Amino acid sequence: MSSAETSQGKGLASIANQTALNRTNSELSAAIQSILSGDTGSSSSSSTSSSSSSSGSSTSPAKGTGTAVLSLGTSLSTLGIPAGGKITVTSGGDTTTYASTGSDTVGDLMLAINNDQYGNAPVTASLNSRGNLVITSRNTTDVVTVGGTYASSIGFGGSNDTFKPTTGTSSTSTASTASSTSTASSTSTSSTSSSTASTKKSYTTLASESSSSAASVLSDSGVGGTLVDMLA
Numbered sequence: 001m002s003s004a005e006t007s008q009g010k011g012l013a014s015i016a017n018q019t020a021l022n023r024t025n026s027e028l029s030a031a032i033q034s035i036l037s038g039d040t041g042s043s044s045s046s047s048t049s050s051s052s053s054s055s056g057s058s059t060s061p062a063k064g065t066g067t068a069v070l071s072l073g074t075s076l077s078t079l080g081i082p083a084g085g086k087i088t089v090t091s092g093g094d095t096t097t098y099a100s101t102g103s104d105t106v107g108d109l110m111l112a113i114n115n116d117q118y119g120n121a122p123v124t125a126s127l128n129s130r131g132n133l134v135i136t137s138r139n140t141t142d143v144v145t146v147g148g149t150y151a152s153s154i155g156f157g158g159s160n161d162t163f164k165p166t167t168g169t170s171s172t173s174t175a176s177t178a179s180s181t182s183t184a185s186s187t188s189t190s191s192t193s194s195s196t197a198s199t200k201k202s203y204t205t206l207a208s209e210s211s212s213s214a215a216s217v218l219s220d221s222g223v224g225g226t227l228v229d230m231l232a
Contacts, residue, residue, distance in 0.1 A: 060165060060167075061137040061165055062137040062163040062165045063135070064134070064135045064160070064162075065134050066132050066146075066155025066156050067132065068133070068154050068155030070132070071127070072105065076104050076105060076109065079150075085148075085149060086150065087151055088147045088151075089135060089144070089146055090121055090147065091122055091123050091138075092137075092142035095120075095121055096120040100150075109125070109154070110126070110127075113135065122137065123135050123136060124138065132155060140165050143162060143164050143165075146161050147161060
């Protein structure tokens with residue numbers, strides 16, 4: 001009976017030690033893997049600067065300004081334009097032709113040019129603050145030409161007879177945001193020391209815990225006595 005109990009105890013001890021050994025191997029493997037991986041728990045984020053710019057170009061209608069000083073009541077005859085004398089304004093393939101009556105004025109000429117009837121040049125006529133006659137296209141694409149035998153009498157002719165639309169930059173705006181970079185670390189001093197202590201657990205400590213576990217298995221099985229520590 002005593003021999004059977006001894007054999008049973010040795011068998012249980014062997015099982016307990018094997019169980020503890022397996023558990024130790026698992027814990028050692030997990031600890032080594034944790035050390036090798038070296039997880040620091042840090043994260044970083046960055047935002048790249050962005051910039052946007054916008055610029056717009058605008059086209060102004062063709063505009064011609066005469067050099068003669070006039071008024072609405074100025075007689076065309078006093079400017080040297082006789083009865084039948086013609087002045088033409090051409091724009092967009094259409095032409096307005098005005099023939100003086102001999103008793104008409106600059107105001108009459110302007111009324112004829114501003115007459116927006118079919119076939120007439122799409123332009124407007126006005127006097128600026130200096131009294132110069134200004135001929136302006138009604139759109140931003142057509143070229144304006146002032147001609148006729150007596151165009152020079154009202155300040156046009158020579159190099160001052162053809163006018164094109166003008167293109168310029170209306171506005172330019174630029175907006176930019178500065179780049180920013182932020183780094184956040186989730187590892188504090190206390191948590192680092194705690195993590196290090198848990199991942200760098202010594203083999204001796206693990207073996208000691210395994211021996212205790214083996215003894216616990218024997219105790220739960222109702223077997224007392226000395227446990228042969230196979231890991232020592």
